[in-house]
Amino acid sequence: MRFILRHKCAFACTWLLLFLCTHQDALGARNEAEEYQAKAALLFNFAKLSSWPPEAFSKNDSTFVFAILGPNPFGSALELIRGKSMHGRPIEIRSYKNVDEFRPCQVLFSSPDSLNKLRQVHPTLVETGHVLTVGQADKFAREGGILHLTFEDDHLAFIVNLGSARRAQIEISASLLNLALEVIGN
Amino acid sequence: MIRRQSHWLLALVSCLLVAPLQAQKPPTDLTDLDIEEILSLHINRETFERWNVGYRFLYASFDGYRDGTDDLDLRTEVLGPPPQGKFPVTPTVITQHAHLLELSYSATQELSFGLQLPFIRQSSDHESIVVTEVDGIVYDFSEFNITSSGLGDISLSTSYLAWRQKDRHLLVSVGINMPTGSIDELGPTPRDPPNDTLLPFTMQLGSGTWDLAPALAYSGRSGKLRWGLHTSATLRLGENDRGYALGDRFSLSGSLSGKARTWVEPFLRLSLQKTGRIDGVDEDLKVPLPNGMLIFPAPVTNPAFFGGEEIELRLGGKFRMGQGALKRLVINAEYGLPLYQSLNGPQPKELGRFDLGWGWRF
Numbered sequence: 001m002r003f004i005l006r007h008k009c010a011f012a013c014t015w016l017l018l019f020l021c022t023h024q025d026a027l028g029a030r031n032e033a034e035e036y037q038a039k040a041a042l043l044f045n046f047a048k049l050s051s052w053p054p055e056a057f058s059k060n061d062s063t064f065v066f067a068i069l070g071p072n073p074f075g076s077a078l079e080l081i082r083g084k085s086m087h088g089r090p091i092e093i094r095s096y097k098n099v100d101e102f103r104p105c106q107v108l109f110s111s112p113d114s115l116n117k118l119r120q121v122h123p124t125l126v127e128t129g130h131v132l133t134v135g136q137a138d139k140f141a142r143e144g145g146i147l148h149l150t151f152e153d154d155h156l157a158f159i160v161n162l163g164s165a166r167r168a169q170i171e172i173s174a175s176l177l178n179l180a181l182e183v184i185g186n
Numbered sequence: 187m188i189r190r191q192s193h194w195l196l197a198l199v200s201c202l203l204v205a206p207l208q209a210q211k212p213p214t215d216l217t218d219l220d221i222e223e224i225l226s227l228h229i230n231r232e233t234f235e236r237w238n239v240g241y242r243f244l245y246a247s248f249d250g251y252r253d254g255t256d257d258l259d260l261r262t263e264v265l266g267p268p269p270q271g272k273f274p275v276t277p278t279v280i281t282q283h284a285h286l287l288e289l290s291y292s293a294t295q296e297l298s299f300g301l302q303l304p305f306i307r308q309s310s311d312h313e314s315i316v317v318t319e320v321d322g323i324v325y326d327f328s329e330f331n332i333t334s335s336g337l338g339d340i341s342l343s344t345s346y347l348a349w350r351q352k353d354r355h356l357l358v359s360v361g362i363n364m365p366t367g368s369i370d371e372l373g374p375t376p377r378d379p380p381n382d383t384l385l386p387f388t389m390q391l392g393s394g395t396w397d398l399a400p401a402l403a404y405s406g407r408s409g410k411l412r413w414g415l416h417t418s419a420t421l422r423l424g425e426n427d428r429g430y431a432l433g434d435r436f437s438l439s440g441s442l443s444g445k446a447r448t449w450v451e452p453f454l455r456l457s458l459q460k461t462g463r464i465d466g467v468d469e470d471l472k473v474p475l476p477n478g479m480l481i482f483p484a485p486v487t488n489p490a491f492f493g494g495e496e497i498e499l500r501l502g503g504k505f506r507m508g509q510g511a512l513k514r515l516v517i518n519a520e521y522g523l524p525l526y527q528s529l530n531g532p533q534p535k536e537l538g539r540f541d542l543g544w545g546w547r548f
Binding site: 033034035036037038040041042044045046049073080081084138151154155156157176179181182 | 229
């Protein structure tokens, strides 16, 4: 009798697993997103909760520029924010293959190598040019970048270098800093 | 036994084949979400570390005796001449060391497979009232020690992220414990000196049975605070070759953890465990009295004196080591303190256990 009970219990557990795997929608919809679409949305929200000085824009009607320098891991994900506005300005998306093509922007996603090359060519532009530098390589924020996109388990997370942000005269809201995985350079 | 298990194994395989085919439902416009909602999304990463290799060292010690919730005095209430409810041989201090090698592979972000290889070493000090003379040689067993060591029961498992929404998710796991650990360990006991004889259940290295180990983990987070509810079982599928099955084991636990710093996450866990008595008898563990009556010479040889209920508090922390390759190294250390033990006794009671390990994802 005991063996039969055990056997039934094992059988029931296995089929419960099968049910959960195949009928998960009955329990609730997932809440998930593709990596770079979520990163694009995070950048959009991060910029929305940050503020740039007036001199960050050459004209009153200048666009708000999101730029990528070097390899573009976003693919078409940044299309998500094209056509929207930021701080009353239309968003423009640019992609620079190399440093020579670079023009001033407000948000710059870059690899560390490209950022270092940019620093060599435009030393003041990166440090004090009101550019929110974004990257996802290890130590990006520790090496002077402002916003490091990373993961905590399978959730997006970010690290902020507040010192770099201050040098760039970009004000990051306290609510954003509270959500940061880590704030350094304070 | 294999034939009897075939239908649930078939169901398990079906489950694994069907699982990755589930549709995903991304939100329509992610920019409509606020930043907290974006951070709570589960991300389908384009690249992630699929392998995890790890090592754990477990240590547990037992000392003193308990029957139900009553502590017993070894020398006046447990050790003594049979058959007046006492035992001529009693373990005193038992220590268990286990070295676990762990390997897991994530086929997707939802589905993973695991392998665990345990290497076990156990030591048990004994006191007894047995002094035997064989061929003119006196064997004094008033104090003696026995040890056993070797490979334990290898376990295979699969885990599936069955449900997730915002910051909560449900992980379903099923494991199979294979009877690779020995249940025929011998040692120098007072039963038949100078020959080695079969060691008691506690000194064997495995269960001898195929065991099913289902588990459910429901967890979530709120800001930097994480919580979880976990339930698991070890169900013995039949008897082993020596005619017994260790008791089924059930566990329910709740945990709370928080990120104190980026490199450390302290946690506490409260768990309730219930373990059944051994089903069946290993006749080789009995010894005859001069009157021919067969008795169990030690509490740990009597299958009725196994299992019970325990509430344990675990305190520990996860430590992340830094940047670069070390970023993927996680060190885990925890100490378990039994707050409540109601044992099917007389039975050695647990003093505590320690679990130290590391895992590296690549």
